Amino acid sequence: MKDDERDAGSEEGLDRRGLLKCMTWGGTGLIWSLSAGLPSAMLVDQALGATAVKPFTFMQVSDSHIGFMKPANPDARVTLREAIAKINALPQKPDFIIHTGDISQLSKPEEFDDADQIIREAGLPVFYVPGEHDMLDDENGKLYLSRYGKNTKGTGWFSFDHAGVHFVGLVNVANLKGGGMGSFGPDQLVWLKQDLAGRPASTPIVIFAHIPLWTISQEWGWGTDDAGEALTYLARFGSVTVLNGHIHQIMQKVEGRITFHTANSTAFPQPAPGTAPSPGPVKVPEDKLRTLLGVTRVDFVRGDKPLAILDTPLSA
Amino acid sequence: MSRVICTRRRVSPLRALALATVLAGGSASVVGVAVPAWAAEPAAVGPTVKIDNFTFGPAALTIKVGTTVTWVNGDDIPHTVVSVDHTTFKSKVLDTDQSYTFTFTKAGEYPYFCSLHPHMTGKVVVQN
Numbered sequence: 001m002k003d004d005e006r007d008a009g010s011e012e013g014l015d016r017r018g019l020l021k022c023m024t025w026g027g028t029g030l031i032w033s034l035s036a037g038l039p040s041a042m043l044v045d046q047a048l049g050a051t052a053v054k055p056f057t058f059m060q061v062s063d064s065h066i067g068f069m070k071p072a073n074p075d076a077r078v079t080l081r082e083a084i085a086k087i088n089a090l091p092q093k094p095d096f097i098i099h100t101g102d103i104s105q106l107s108k109p110e111e112f113d114d115a116d117q118i119i120r121e122a123g124l125p126v127f128y129v130p131g132e133h134d135m136l137d138d139e140n141g142k143l144y145l146s147r148y149g150k151n152t153k154g155t156g157w158f159s160f161d162h163a164g165v166h167f168v169g170l171v172n173v174a175n176l177k178g179g180g181m182g183s184f185g186p187d188q189l190v191w192l193k194q195d196l197a198g199r200p201a202s203t204p205i206v207i208f209a210h211i212p213l214w215t216i217s218q219e220w221g222w223g224t225d226d227a228g229e230a231l232t233y234l235a236r237f238g239s240v241t242v243l244n245g246h247i248h249q250i251m252q253k254v255e256g257r258i259t260f261h262t263a264n265s266t267a268f269p270q271p272a273p274g275t276a277p278s279p280g281p282v283k284v285p286e287d288k289l290r291t292l293l294g295v296t297r298v299d300f301v302r303g304d305k306p307l308a309i310l311d312t313p314l315s316a
Numbered sequence: 317m318s319r320v321i322c323t324r325r326r327v328s329p330l331r332a333l334a335l336a337t338v339l340a341g342g343s344a345s346v347v348g349v350a351v352p353a354w355a356a357e358p359a360a361v362g363p364t365v366k367i368d369n370f371t372f373g374p375a376a377l378t379i380k381v382g383t384t385v386t387w388v389n390g391d392d393i394p395h396t397v398v399s400v401d402h403t404t405f406k407s408k409v410l411d412t413d414q415s416y417t418f419t420f421t422k423a424g425e426y427p428y429f430c431s432l433h434p435h436m437t438g439k440v441v442v443q444n
Contacts, residue, residue, distance in 0.1 A: 070392045070412070106394060106409055132432040136394070136409040178400045178429030179437050220370070221435035278369035281392050 056163050057094045059087050059124075060208070060296040062245030063265030065133065066115040067105030072281035073289065076105070076267035077114055082314045083266040083295045084121050094297070095162065097124050100245035100263060101131025101173065101210030103148075112147055130156050131210040131246060132173040141174060157188050159195050165300060166199060168192065170209040172224045182211030182224035182246075189229055196233050204239040204300070212244040214253060214260050217273035222247050234258060241298070241309070247279070249292075250311050261309050264294040290315035362417070364388055365438065367395050367410070367430075372438035381444055384419040395436065400427040 061083060068076040087094065097119070104111035119126055128148040135141035135155075145156055152158040155174035160167050170192070172182035184192070196205070207213070213230065215223030224230075234240045240258040248270035253260045268281040269292035276282070284292060294313040362384035366373045368391060379385065387397045389410040397407040397416050404426060407416035420426065420442040430436040 072392065106411060133394070136396075136432075138408070176431055176434040178398075178427065178434055180434045219435065221433055278371070278391070280370065 055300055057090075057092060057297060057299050058162075059094045059097045059122075060100060060243050060245075060263050060298065061087075061097055061119070061266060062100040062210075062263040062296075063102040063131065063248055063267055064099070064115055064119075065102055065105045065265065065267035066118075067108060067111035068267050068281075070268075070281060072268035072283045077118060079290070079293050079314060080115065080118050080266045081121070082290070083293070084118055086295055086312060086314065086316075087122050087124070090297070094124060097122060097126045098167075098169070098208050098243065099126055099128045100208050100243060101129050102133040102245065102265075102267075103128065103131070104134055107134055107136035107141075107143060109143065112143075116147075127158075127160070127167070127169055127208075128156075129169040129171055129209055130173055132176075135173060153191055154185075154187055157191065163300070165204045165206055166196075167206045167208070168195065170207060170230070172209050172211045172213075172227075180225050181215070181218065181221045182209075182227075184224065184226050184230060189226065192230055193233050196237075199237075201236045202238055204241075205234060205237050206241045206243065206298075207234070208243040210244065211246045212251075212260065212262055213242050214255070216247060216251060216262075217279075220273060220279045222273065222279070231258065243296070243298070252309070259309070261296070263296040264292065264311060264313070266293050266295065266314075269293070362386060362419075365397075366390055367436075370395075370430075370433055370436050372428075372430075372436060375437070376439045376441065378441040378443060379420060381423055381442055382419065382421060383442070384417050385440060386415050386417045388415040389413065394432065395430045396432060397428055398431045400429060 064080045064083075065076045066080060073079060087097070099119070103115045130141060130144045130148070134144045137143035141155055145152070149156045152169075155171045156169075157171050158169050170184060170188065172184050175185060176183055207230075209224070211224050212222055213224050213227040217223070235256075238257055242258060242260045244260070244262045245265070247262050248265035248268065249262065249272065250264055251260075251262045269284060269289075270279050271282050291313050294311055294316075297310045297312060299308040299310070363377060363379065363386070365377060365385060365387045367387060367389045370391065370393075372387070377385065387407065387410070389395050389412060392412055394409045394411050396409055397405070397418075399405045405418045405428070409432075410416055420440060423442050423444045426440040426442065428438050428440070
């Protein structure tokens with residue numbers, strides 16, 4: 001087993017190697033095409049008219065902020081539980097969940113406990129990366145690492161393979177510098193370069209991290225200072241999907257073969273850049289809150305359909 | 317601990333001093349000593365920097381040596397107050413309405429930021 005096959009973040013006791021075994025399809029080649037600006041993968045044998053390969057789905061949950069009890073949402077536990085119920089109601093069970101950070105509001109053990117208890121209701125493996133709210137213990141994220149960082153590197157980065165797709169969880173919320181935005185830091189970039197180096201350009205890549213990798217608002221710090229370097233390592237791949245949180249709203253951008261997407265929070269909405277004096281929580285009427293919170297589903301469909309990212313509000 | 321703080325009017329000076337020492341543990345430095353906000357309340361002589369809308373106000377503050385500065389978080393989101401060198405002063409996370417105080421005992425310029433939202437920056441200029 002290579003070091004990219006780990007059980008990072010999963011506390012479900014599910015055997016991910018077993019899962020991988022079930023899901024693995026033969027390492028056949030892929031044909032890449034762009035459909036409606038989004039990359040789609042096609043197996044060579046499928047392109048030749050052979051049998052289709054079973055698609056798979058995973059979920060993105062983000063910014064659950066357990067412990068948040070302010071006017072914008074009096075109890076973030078309630079809405080996280082609704083989000084998990086959405087996942088449980090899906091007709092097709094997703095293979096796993098990625099959580100893109102800000103699990104907690106203040107990194108308190110009881111907040112992590114509550115989050116774990118609620119997320120466990122999905123009964124799925126979960127892969128976590130931290131948000132800045134998860135690094136607030138006295139030792140700058142040691143508590144997060146002790147709970148979610150098993151078999152990760154540095155401040156919690158890791159990678160794994162699933163059904164032919166290479167997933168990379170990155171940390172851009174640690175050791176931030178005054179005046180800057182999110183940052184990976186040199187150690188993580190060295191690791192990322194090595195992690196991607198040996199992989200064929202046909203491997204679909206999914207990158208997930210808390211703060212967006214493209215600069216949405218410099219003024220609000222909504223970007224990652226050294227993301228440009230990371231993107232140079234990704235440029236040669238045929239399909240790269242970048243999933244982020246942090247900004248509590250859906251935004252998507254396609255740049256070449258890289259699709260950037262940010263997810264809704266399950267806790268509270270934040271304003272669009274430039275529409276408010278600060279990026280703080282937005283208080284909306286009670287009946288509107290659940291239209292602005294939600295989860296994201298990502299479908300890998302092998303065939304001539306684009307890789308699909310579908311955001312579902314809690315109100316749906 | 318929170319129970320003790322809530323009933324601090326009945327806490328003897330000796331007890332309060334001991335508690336302050338525990339809370340400030342590890343925060344002492346050559347430049348000044350971090351003291352929990354409530355313990356510094358009786359003095360309350362120095363200026364206050366208010367954190368509102370992800371901004372330190374005033375962003376630049378000029379004070380005399382020996383002045384205690386208090387930062388108060390007015391946002392619904394937690395913030396921190398950390399000197400750019402990460403060592404001179406460093407608050408714990410400040411939730412809504414929580415505060416942090418630091419006494420500047422040496423002249424100089426002290427740029428600082430919020431370690432959660434590093435685009436938030438401020439500066440304290442300490443003069444003799």
